[in-house]
Amino acid sequence: MPRIKLTLAYDGTDYSGFQLQPRDRTVQGELERALGRIFDQPPRVHGSGRTDSGVHAMGQVAHFDCPDDKAHVPWQRSLNSLLPDDVCVLKAEVVDDDFHSRFSARGKVYEYVLWTKYEFCLPHRRRFVWDCGPVDFDAMEEAAQVLLGEHDFSAFQNVGTVVNSTVRTITEISRHPGVNEHEVVWRFKANSFLKQMVRNLMGCLVACGRGRLGPDDVRRILASKDRSEAPPTAPPQGLTLISVFYPDYL
Incomplete structure (x- = not known):
């Protein structure tokens, strides 16, 4: 077949x-x-x-x-x-018959879009952005460096899925322009992601951008392996699965 x-x-x-x-x-x-x-x-x-x-x-x-x-x-x-x-x-x-959309995958890229203006959010963009208001991008990028590489991301996994390991390797967290001046896109690339991991990472980075956390706090949260130590999960509508990588394309 x-x-x-x-x-x-x-x-x-x-x-x-x-x-x-x-x-x-x-x-x-x-x-x-x-x-x-x-x-x-x-x-x-x-x-x-x-x-x-x-x-x-x-x-x-x-x-x-x-x-x-x-x-x-x-x-x-x-x-x-x-x-x-x-x-x-x-x-x-x-x-080929041995291809499997899930088990053959070797990496994924997600993008999360933030709306950073307080006064309004364009109605036709509400379904695709987190209307979070102004944030400090430099602080977010500094905190993001802590998350790069191989770590146990237990503190950024929501309950609901049983996995053999909570260790993942993030190879990219980068900031890019959005479709208008009030939007910013954050790109996450890893070999795999845990349940709601990108949304939890985004929630943490926004907390850093609001001055509530710093890089040392992110290190502490990672080391704790405790979901209750991390900030709340970012809302779903800002997140898009951009691509899935397979061996032929790596």
Whole structure:
């Protein structure tokens, strides 16, 4: 059975994340519903990871297996004609049978967008930014240096997922211009992320940008391995999964 790899974009505002939920609307559920209109029995879709409720994607990866007689379906065009407007297939390709969207992944990039003006937030940007107000970028960048490299990120993992190890390696935390003068984009790249880890890191960096924490506090929080020592989780709407890396692309 040919294995089809999908690269997806979606506005996560009206979804309870990517992964199937018994009673909630999810991206995986919409994909399987669309495939059910092509197959007699819809295949199971496997994602590279579960994005949280309200989190967006520009490069989520998923795969499914299809019968030989369906291998030449124009998947991108067909699925986009069946999916809701807030989900889009950017690319569809046949891959080797041993490819797995989750287990073959070797790294991910997320971006988090902050709105930094107090007086207002543009209505059409509210679904995609954290309206946090002014922050000290230099203080945030200094604190971010503490988080680079290999660490046990237990203090930045929310409960809900069992993992073999909480050690991860962050190779990039960088600041970039947003789509307008009031927005700033923070990019996070790592070999893997724990549950809500990027949102927790962003919450910590914003606390630094507000003068509530400094680099020594971040070191202390890391060393504590205690989630209760870290600041609250940043809201979901500012976060987007940008890309997932696989061995051929490293």
